[in-house]
Amino acid sequence: MSDWLQQNLFAMLQNDAVVNALQAGTVVAVVTAVLGYFVVLRGLSFIGHAVTDIGFTGGAGASLLGLQALWGLLALCIAAALGIGTLGDRARERDVATGVVLAFALGLGALFLYVNTRFVSQPFTLLFGSIFAVDPAITQVMLVIGALCLGMMAVLYRPLLFSSVSPESAEARGVPVRIISMLFLVCMAAAVAEAAQVVGVLLSTALLIGPPATAAFLTARPGPAIALAAVIGVGEAWVGITLAYDSYTWPPGGKGWPVSFFITVLALALYLLARLGQPAYRRRF
Amino acid sequence: MSDGVYQSDPARSLLRLDQVALQLGGHSVLRDVSFTVQPGEFIGVIGTNGAGKTTLLRVILGLLRPTSGTVQVFGRSSHRGNPAVGYVPQKQQFDPETPLRGRDLVALGIDGHRWGIPWPSSARRSRVDAALRAVDAYAYANAPIGRLSGGEQQRLLIAQALLATPRILLLDEPLANLDLRSASEVVKLVARIGREQQVTVLLVAHDMNPLISVMDRVLYLAQGRSAIGTVEDVVRPEVLSALYGYPVEVLRVHGRILVVAGTEVLGGGLEQDQHAHDHHVVQRSGLTRSGI
Numbered sequence: 001m002s003d004w005l006q007q008n009l010f011a012m013l014q015n016d017a018v019v020n021a022l023q024a025g026t027v028v029a030v031v032t033a034v035l036g037y038f039v040v041l042r043g044l045s046f047i048g049h050a051v052t053d054i055g056f057t058g059g060a061g062a063s064l065l066g067l068q069a070l071w072g073l074l075a076l077c078i079a080a081a082l083g084i085g086t087l088g089d090r091a092r093e094r095d096v097a098t099g100v101v102l103a104f105a106l107g108l109g110a111l112f113l114y115v116n117t118r119f120v121s122q123p124f125t126l127l128f129g130s131i132f133a134v135d136p137a138i139t140q141v142m143l144v145i146g147a148l149c150l151g152m153m154a155v156l157y158r159p160l161l162f163s164s165v166s167p168e169s170a171e172a173r174g175v176p177v178r179i180i181s182m183l184f185l186v187c188m189a190a191a192v193a194e195a196a197q198v199v200g201v202l203l204s205t206a207l208l209i210g211p212p213a214t215a216a217f218l219t220a221r222p223g224p225a226i227a228l229a230a231v232i233g234v235g236e237a238w239v240g241i242t243l244a245y246d247s248y249t250w251p252p253g254g255k256g257w258p259v260s261f262f263i264t265v266l267a268l269a270l271y272l273l274a275r276l277g278q279p280a281y282r283r284r285f
Numbered sequence: 286m287s288d289g290v291y292q293s294d295p296a297r298s299l300l301r302l303d304q305v306a307l308q309l310g311g312h313s314v315l316r317d318v319s320f321t322v323q324p325g326e327f328i329g330v331i332g333t334n335g336a337g338k339t340t341l342l343r344v345i346l347g348l349l350r351p352t353s354g355t356v357q358v359f360g361r362s363s364h365r366g367n368p369a370v371g372y373v374p375q376k377q378q379f380d381p382e383t384p385l386r387g388r389d390l391v392a393l394g395i396d397g398h399r400w401g402i403p404w405p406s407s408a409r410r411s412r413v414d415a416a417l418r419a420v421d422a423y424a425y426a427n428a429p430i431g432r433l434s435g436g437e438q439q440r441l442l443i444a445q446a447l448l449a450t451p452r453i454l455l456l457d458e459p460l461a462n463l464d465l466r467s468a469s470e471v472v473k474l475v476a477r478i479g480r481e482q483q484v485t486v487l488l489v490a491h492d493m494n495p496l497i498s499v500m501d502r503v504l505y506l507a508q509g510r511s512a513i514g515t516v517e518d519v520v521r522p523e524v525l526s527a528l529y530g531y532p533v534e535v536l537r538v539h540g541r542i543l544v545v546a547g548t549e550v551l552g553g554g555l556e557q558d559q560h561a562h563d564h565h566v567v568q569r570s571g572l573t574r575s576g577i
Contacts (some may be wrong), residue, residue, distance in 0.1 A: 041384060136495045155400050162397030165383075165390060165430075168374035169445065173398040174366020216384035220429035225384040 012245050021241050023257070024139045025106040028191075028198045029207060029233030035191040036183060036212035036233075037226045037253055041164045047084055049205045050098060052192045054080035054105045056173045059126045060112035068136055068175035069126060073193040073201070074145075078106075082191035085182040087131075087260040131241065142194050160184055161222060198237070199260040206260075207233055210267030216255040217274040236266040244273045298357075299324050299453060299485050300345065306509075307340060314340045315351070316509035322487070324452070327479050327512075330489040333551050334350060338489045339375070341506065342455045345487075358453070363384035366398070368466075371451025371484070373442045375458050379431035387433065387441045388426040391416055394448030416444040420474060436467035440474065447478065454479070456488045467493050475499075494519070494541050497505040507551075516541055520544065531541035 012018050025165075039048050058259035062072025084098075112122045125133065153160075163170040163177045171177045195204035211233035215225045240262035247257035298321040306553055307315040314337045322328055332338050343349040344356055347363040347370075356363040358370060374475040379385075392413050403409070417423040425433060431440065439459050446454060456475065460468040472488075475506050476499035479486045482489060490496060493503060495518060505512045507528045510517045519525075525533040533551065536543040544551045 021338050037384065040382075043380065142364055158393070158399055158403045161385075162393045165379075165385060166374065166393065166442070166445065169372055169393075169442070170368070170397060171348060172365065172372040172374075173368070173449065175398045212380070212384070216382045220384050220386045220388055220389075220427075222385060231384075241455075 001247060008246070009242075012242065014243075016136075017132045018241065018245055020134060020136050020139055020239060024134050024142055025198055025241055026130060026234055027139070027142050027146045027239035029211070029237040030230045031149050031191045032195050032204075033208040033211045033215075033229035033233040034282055035184075035227055036148060036208045037211075037215075037222070037229055038153075038160060038164060039188060040212045040216060044188070045205065045209050048188060048192055049210050050084070050102055051077050051080045051185075051189050052196055052201045052204045053102045055189075055193050055196060056126060057105045057109035057112065058118070059196065059201065060109040060122075063118075063122050063126070064116045066110045066118070066137055068123075068135065070193065070197055072143065073196050074190060077193040078186055079231045081185035082182065083179075085185045088151075088178070088181075108161045123199070126196075127202050128258055129196065129198050129203065129257045130199045132244075132256075138197070142197065145190050145194060149190050152183060152187050156180055156183060162223075170270045171242075175257045199263055202266055203260045206264045206284055207236070208268045208273055210228035210264075211236065214267075214274045217271075217278040236263050236270070240266055298322060299359060300487075301346075301355075301357040303355045303357075305344060305351045305468075306355060307337075307349060309340070309343060309349075313509055315344070316451035318354070318506070318509070318511040320504055320511055320513040321541055322453075323525065325479070325483055325484055326501045327476055327486045327499055328502055328504050329490070329493055329500040330487055330504045330506065330513055331493045331496075333491060336506040337509050338491075338506055339395045339457055340476070342372070342457055342487070342489065345455060346370055350384060356382050357456075364457070371446035371449055371454040372457060373407075373439075373446045373454065373456040375461065376435060376442065381429070381431040382493045383429060383431040385430050386427050387422060388413055388468045391422075391426070391444045391448065392429055402431060411497065412448065416448050417441075419447060420444045432526060434467070436471060439463070439467075439471055443471075443475065443478070447482070447484075453485045456486070458489050458491070460490050460492070465495075472496060472499055497542070536548065544554050 011131045037046060055073040058072035058074070058076025059069040060072070061071050103209055113126070116122060121130070124130070159170065159175045159180050162173070163175050167177055192204045192208055199206060212225070212229040214232055215228040217227060219225050240259050243262045244256050244259040248255070250257065286380065296543065300322040302321075303319050305315055306313070318341060322423070330338055332340065340349065344351055345363055347365040347367065378424055392403070392409070394416070395409065395412060402409040414423065417426045420443050422437065422440040422444055425437055430438060430468060433441070443456070454475070459471055459475070472495050475486055475488060478484060486503070488496065488500075493516070502513055503516050503519050505525065505528060507525070508530055510528055512524055512528050520535055522533055522535050525535065525544060529546065530549070531546060534545045
């Protein structure tokens with residue numbers, strides 16, 4: 001059994017596409033977990049999802065122009081985040097307007113994909129991700145952007161935490177609440193754009209919300225919650241990639257199952273486990 | 286209006302507002318607010334919804350600039366981020382799964398406004414512990430904030446504000462949505478902190494009754510105007526009628542003070558009214574019948 005596992009893992013790690021996928025998956029899992037803690041804290045899951053939906057149009061547009069999808073995803077995710085940040089709290093109140101704009105963006109993206117005859121598999125890749133097909137050069141770009149996001153989060157950490165849980169107190173203490181919110185949304189947009197490369201635009205919030213929400217059941221301490229979310233996210237990515245690699249030999253055969261399927265199944269399973277198995281003392285409070 | 290015994294010494298005044306007016310979106314929220322507060326006073330800021338209580342606090346904090354008039358804190362113009370002015374805003378709801386402990390919420394009072402990641406230290410920890418003990422919140426400091434009751438969350442927010450070692454503490458409706466017992470506990474706690482730490486307190490409420498035993502003076506706000514003095518000086522039909530601009534009665538029922546115009550209870554009502562003006566509309570006969 002262990003010989004079989006050793007041989008298979010060894011063979012898997014000889015494969016350049018798999019190694020590249022593991023690198024990209026690790027970067028995305030860590031960055032989204034850190035950003036995701038604050039998304040959960042600020043109650044922005046829906047905004048996170050809205051941002052990627054608009055990013056989809058950017059990805060489809062970039063692909064139509066013959067560019068890497070990541071550039072289009074990044075550009076429109078960040079533009080969407082800035083738009084939402086400008087609206088401030090009104091974004092949440094303008095539910096209907098947001099819904100209409102989102103639907104329009106998706107429709108536009110659909111047109112781009114329809115017109116684009118270059119890549120037949122593009123729609124699937126964009127919507128559900130295709131981590132084994134990520135260009136190694138793009139993985140390096142993702143690493144740099146991810147590092148920038150983490151650096152920014154390290155600088156913003158305290159005032160972001162403060163303005164997330166007591167916005168009025170933070171404002172009174174002189175925290176530039178609006179600017180911090182903007183910078184956070186830009187980082188979040190970059191993180192979900194990267195995640196879209198791995199699990200697709202439709203599922204990128206699985207990595208953004210899943211691991212931090214799971215960690216939140218196990219600890220309420222911010223530092224450990226962020227670290228635990230990163231570990232959970234990386235674990236989900238690695239196990240998901242391994243299973244997807246292995247699934248080439250599964251029925252119906254001839255092709256592997258999508259990584260995003262495994263990652264989202266793991267995300268849901270761990271979330272439910274943590275929810276049911278959270279320490280008993282926490283239920284008392 | 287009468288400043289009572291406190292009128293004497295403007296040089297010692299901690300906080301001084303002079304003819305402050307403020308317009309927001311073409312609407313006059315404050316018209317003419319003037320008062321001075323001396324060190325160590327406990328002031329109850331009383332008024333109905335829309336009287337401008339929260340706006341007044343935001344003006345003192347330097348978050349809003351008055352359209353006219355002056356606001357002086359320690360003899361200087363008010364400015365945002367003044368650590369001498371502590372603020373406990375109206376409580377917001379936390380999701381039960383919010384990944385933050387009471388202790389973390391309180392610690393933000395030390396250095397939440399600074400950039401970067403905080404490094405844990407024993408000095409930091411003992412400061413947080415002391416603040417938690419000062420508000421009797423040590424027992425539940427490690428619980429996730431969303432699992433705590435309204436009164437418990439209120440104590441944590443007070444502890445957070447105290448960690449900046451303010452000389453004035455502004456509390457916006459800390460009693461809203463609390464049951465009578467929790468409300469009275471919070472009032473006693475704030476009064477005790479004010480005494481022990483020599484902090485001047487401005488506590489905003491729409492019902493003055495829980496504050497009567499602890500407050501030195503009442504700052505009554507109505508129609509964007511203010512009156513300050515002892516309860517006996519201010520809460521009188523002549524004074525309040527002038528403030529509201531229409532006839533107002535003051536009733537004393539079973540030791541409670543009710544301010545009534547027609548059939549509306551304007552102040553000292555029973556309701557913890559967060560939501561709507563209709564909470565103020567209480568039939569007077571109904572009130573006496575229910576023995577309040």
